[in-house]
Each structure stands twice: as C-alpha cells, then as structure tokens.
Amino acid sequence: MSVSRPSGRSSVTPPTLADVAERAGVSRQTVSNAVNNPDLLREDTLSRVQQAIAELGYLPNRAARNLRTRASHLIGLPIKAAEEGTANALMDRFVHSLVDSSREAGYHVLLFSGTRTGKAVDELPAYDDLLRSTAVDAFVVTDTYLGNPQAEWLDQRRAPFVAFGRPWNDPDARHPWVDVDGAAGTEMATTHLIERGHTRIAWIGWRKDSLLGEERRAGWSRAMRSRDIPTSGLASRVEDTVSSGREASAVLLDEAHPSAFVCASDTLAMGVLHTLAERGLSAGHDIAVTGFDDSQVAQTVPPGLTSVRQPLEDVAVEVVKALEGLLGAPPTVHPGVLLTPRLVVRGSS
Amino acid sequence: MSVSRPSGRSSVTPPTLADVAERAGVSRQTVSNAVNNPDLLREDTLSRVQQAIAELGYLPNRAARNLRTRASHLIGLPIKAAEEGTANALMDRFVHSLVDSSREAGYHVLLFSGTRTGKAVDELPAYDDLLRSTAVDAFVVTDTYLGNPQAEWLDQRRAPFVAFGRPWNDPDARHPWVDVDGAAGTEMATTHLIERGHTRIAWIGWRKDSLLGEERRAGWSRAMRSRDIPTSGLASRVEDTVSSGREASAVLLDEAHPSAFVCASDTLAMGVLHTLAERGLSAGHDIAVTGFDDSQVAQTVPPGLTSVRQPLEDVAVEVVKALEGLLGAPPTVHPGVLLTPRLVVRGSS
DNA sequence: GTGAAAGCGCTAACAT
DNA sequence: ATGTTAGCGCTTTCAC
Secondary structure (H helix, E strand, O other), X not given: OOOOOOOOOOOOOOOOHHHHHHHHOOOHHHHHHHHHXXXXXXXXXXXHHHHHHXXXXXXXXXXXXXXXXXXXXXXXXXXXXXXXOOOOOHHHHHHHHHHHHHHHOOOEEEEEOOEEEOOEEEOHHHHHHHHHOOOOOEEEEOOOOXXXXXXXXXXXXXXXXXXXXXXXOOOOOOOOEEEEOHHHHHHHHHHHHHHOOOOOEEEEEEOOOOHHHHHHHHHXXXXXXXXXXXOOOOEEEEOOOHHXXXXXXXXXXXXXXXXXXXXXXXXXXXXXXHHXXXXXXXXXXXXXXXXXXXXXXXXXXXXXXXXXXXXXXXXXXXXXXXXXXXXXXXXXXXXXXEEOXXXXXXXXX | OOOOOOOOOOOOOOOOXXXXXXXXXXXXXXXXXXXXXXXXXXXXXXXXXXXXHHHHOOOOOHHHHHHHHOOOOEEEEEOOOOOOOOOOOHHHHHHHHXXXXXXXXXXXXXXXXXXXXXXXXXXXXXXXXXXXXXXXXXXXXXXOOOOOOHHHHHHHHOOOEEEEOOXXXXXXXXXXXXXXXXXXXXXXXXXXXXXXXXXXXXXXXXXXXXXXXXXXXXXXXXHHHOOOOOOOOOEXXXXXXXXHHHHHHHHXXXXXXXXXXXXXXXXXXXXXXXHHHHOOOOEOOOEEEEEEOXXXXXXXXXXXXXXXXXXXXXXXHHHHHHHHHHHOOOOOOOOOEEEOOEEEOOOOO
8 A cells, every 4th residue: 555645745754643644534633642642532533543653654753742842852871981991881781771761761862972172071061052952851970979060060950860879979969869889789798708708808999089989998897897807907099990909909918918809899809810810829719809890801700700780770770760750740859769789709709 | 141031931941043033133044044054144243143142052952953954963873782791892982982973973872772572672663763753863783793684674764874894694785884804803913923923823703604703713814824824623613602712712722732812702712711710821921812802801801811902983983974974965875994903912912 | 144934743722 | 532723943945
C-alpha cells in the first residue's frame, strides 16, 4: 500500500499528526490525545487511530512537541576525558547505566563538554548555553569535589539537576543527590583483610583536602579501631596516580612493614603492584592489596585486584528517579540517597 | 539593570527574538538575520542588535529553530556497555573526542541504547524511533563487524550516518567511514620486537570470522615474512577474553617456545601476563608482550604494556568532517579515511 | 537593508 | 468524546 499525502511532500518527510488524522477520519487533536491521553478516547476511535498510526509509521515530531511543551526530554551530562595513566573508568559504566535508566523514563542523554581555554576547562558557559537555549531539561553532575563550582552555580540559577556525589562543601545545598558510601566500602575491604589474618594493614589515600578521600580513609580506620588494631604510621596521603601509589607503598613497606594495603583507588593499588613487582613480591601471596572502583584494570591484572565496586546501575536508577521528581508537576525534591558498594574479592587478597 | 519584558512572563522564561527586537528597536527578522546572516545588516544596526542580545543574554530557542529548519543539530551515538572483564575502553576515549569535535561543528551528541529483549539487544528500533521523530540529524556507528545489521539498515533507509570502522562485509556500501589501519599497528609492534632481537614471535588473535582480527594478524605475518622469519605454529585464534589469552599463551609457550607475543587486543595481552605470572616469568625481561588499544590497563599494569594506540581524536575529527559533508547543502559524500596508529612502548617489551 | 506575513507540527484551552 | 482555535519561537518567502 502506498502512502499518499495531500501536500505532495517528498516521501522522506515523516508523516505528521494531520496525516494520521486524515487517514483515521478524525481531527488532529484526537490523534494527539490517542498518543498522549489514550484514556480520553472511545475504544473504537482509539483503535482506529492506532491503526492509522501503525500503518503510517507515525511518531510525533520532537521539535514541535518540544516547542509546544517547553521541554526537550533531554538530560545534559558533562563528560570529562578519562585521565590517561589512571584506572578511572567509572564514567563509562555510569554513562551506560544512565542512558538505560533515562530511556525507560522517556529521556535521552545529551553529552557536552566545556571549552578548553589554555589548560583549564571551563564548563560553566556550556551549561549556560544549554540552559538558555532550552536544549536540555536538566543536568546530571558527577564531580562534586570541593571547589567544583558547578553544583553551586546551578543551585543559584535554580536549574534542575541531580548530583552523583554528595554536596561535600555546601551543607545547605538543596538539590537532590545520590552517592555511594565510600567508608562502608573501605571498611569492607579492611575487614576482609583482617579476617584473612592481616593486622599490619596500611592505607594509601588522597590528600587531606579531598573529603571523598577522607571518607574512604575513615572506613579503614573504623575497621581497624573496632578491633583495637593500631594504625599509627600506616597511613599515607598522595596524588591519585600510579607513581604516587608506587612511591608511597615503597616507603610504607620500608618503614611500617605492612602485610596488606587498602587503597582509595584502583590507580593507587596499581602503584602498589608496581612496587611489589619491583621487589619480587607476589600480590596476594606475600602482600595483599585492595583497590576501589572495580575498574577493568582490577578485573584483568594478574592475579586479579580485589576492589570495592560501586553500584552504578543503582545510582543511575536513583538519579533518574530524582530527575523525574524534579521535572514532574508539581516538582518534588528527592532527598539524598546513599547506596552501599560491595567488595569483589580477587587474587590480590 | 533589571530585565523587564512586556508579557509579564516569569523571569525563568528565557528572552525570545521578539524581546531582543523590541529592545533594539528593530523587527524580529532583523534579529534573526543578525544571528544567522550578519552580513545582511548594516553595521550600526548589527551592533545595536548584538548589544541587545548581550544585555538580554539571548540565545535562540532550540526547539523553535529545530522545528523551522527541520534539523536537530544532534548526532546520535549508540552506546554499548563495556564488557566486564575485558580491557576494552576505546569507547570512552572516542566518545569524549567526538563530543569535542562535534561541539566545534555546532552539534551535540545524543546517546542512546537498544532495548534488551532477553539476552539480545536490539538497537534497530531505537535508530528508527530517533529517525522518525527527527530527534537526530545523523548517526555515528562504531561497530561494523561482520553481521552487524546497522550500517546496512541505515544505508537502505538513506539515513545519514558515518561509520567508525570499514564496511567489511559490504563492498558497495555508500556511506562515509573512518578507520584505523590495524595491520600497520601490529606490523609496527612486530617490527619493534624484531628490532629488539626477537625471532620467535607468536600471534594471539581472534577467530577467523573477525575480519578486523584477520587484518591485525596480517600486520604480524607481513612483518615476519618481510624478514623471512618463519611463522608456522606461532599463531593462535581465540575469543577476546583474558582467560582465552592465558590459555593460548600457555599452549604456545609449551609447543612453540616463542620469546614474544603480539596480541590483537590488550585483553589478550593481559591473558599472556597471567600465564607469565603463573610461571614466574617476567614480562619484558623473559618474554615480551604487546597489546592493542593502549587501554588504561596497558598504561597502569606493571611493568607497563606496550600497545598500539589508535588516534581516536583524529578519528573523531574525520568523522565530524564527514558528517558535515553529509548534512551540508548540497550533501557531499566523504570517501573512506584510513588513519595510522602509533606504538606506545612500555616495560613489557 | 529592513519589515510583514506565513507556517513548521504539535498540544493546551476551550467549545460542542 | 471529539473538534476548533490559538500560539509556542523561529526562519523563509516576498514586499518595500
């Protein structure tokens, strides 16, 4: 059956509401209702319209719908380049989960990045443009570390957004957030090592101004303290790089003689593996090591790196729930949600 | 200065063309021209309009512009989950590069995924919906392996798209594509090993039905043959998993006594590292290993995995160039572009 | 060089 | 339960 349309438009132009209306012998509004408020139609009318829709392969034009409803059904997600030389691959898994969860809620994910001016990347103008051109309905923000201005900026603009990560530096932030309990993760890792018989368990984490890092450190010290195991001299705070992890572990081995390392990231844990390899020590056999994030590195490196895995799929689900709340009528502000990670045990412990 | 607008709309509603026109004392058309065809305006009118635009913070409403121009300025990118337990992290780097290149060309990247029906993921409906609802102007397709129906399907629909990857199975495909010369990459890796004094160099690649894998294998055999080094018994074809790489390398070590391995992927190379660790052999010292993709795993595993790095930034630039050709008026079809990777040498060789 | 009119495809509000 | 009217904000004719 050939699809003919009155205006003689090229066959590449998709059918419109009017085409469906004509074919079904109803008004355009009825077709619109069939799509958006099917309950309003009588059963036979509905099925007639639905058949016309199916025959024509009709789908509402996004631009027209967006213009009319003042919504884009797009979620903006700023994307930063994964740092070279690290094991950070959180983003990849999170992005995919977010795309899946968003689709189920009728949203698509729009990726954007800031413009590089010299070495610094300024993302604020990108947020602003997207907002002012009504290109997205809301944002998902992933870096809420101390000093990141985005959350605060968006809060001030009253722009709808949900953060993956607590508003560490802003106690009266009013946006919804979803985060993972880092302390619980490192506590699990530490407890696991204690149960394996270790008592000299060292910590390698980030510099003190990283609240995220301090939280993870707290899990380690909590596990140690609850069993009255001393921790003095066993902690180190460095940059999140492989070489920092290597150097820190070398120093700790020499000065504190630990039999195990709990690290704030897989990147740092890889640094420990470097030191072990250089000294002819075997990870898992001679010295135990745990990381954080369950990156592909943790999964593939011999003998397998025990690591704390964040439930990113669940994070994405919660983020989208919060988004739906924000964008619903009336908007409801989801409170903060804290999820618990799990430990993936591998050969390194 | 407070921004007042005649209609008394809430201050959260962004300014429109009409607001700018009123402020600048010109018609709406003139403002539109100031934005899209500044050459048409007299210099003083232009600057007056531009000032009004700046004062109001005006940015054209995307939905309205999209509706009128029948374009979304959005590029659809299907995203698949990175397989757990592998070192494949190409996507992350490519996505970021694509977002950057797209922005410079005035496009944003829209992510989507197929709906899972049981175990299989069917992406075709997702493409179709996006196309029919005019949500995206074009697609970027990344998996062009044998049997992937997407490229062919899009070709038939005459939907604009650019592929990252050659149309291996379809000689008369007419879409633009960008790819990386895999054979050149493995040839570089093999030559590098030969120059290091190796002659017994084994290959671990993918099953024969992977044309991409066969291409990479060709680079290895070309390097060997050109120096009259025998290859018989030195090649293995397996699944792209760490355990396959481990098993294959164990068998090869026992039966063919190679001193080096060239692998079709970092994942397989990690399998080799597993075997070496199990046998107390040192990568780089006792046995050399090279991988493919320069993943974070290659970058962080001790003692560093030598790997072939794809120029994904350049790929993204070429993809966007091709996209601009397709979407331009008149559309121009970019021919295929083949880029050359480079070898990143690390401790494993 | 600038302005007026029309309409892209859709849905909210109202009328029947 | 269905149809009519109006208009979202923009750009593309076409006058002037």
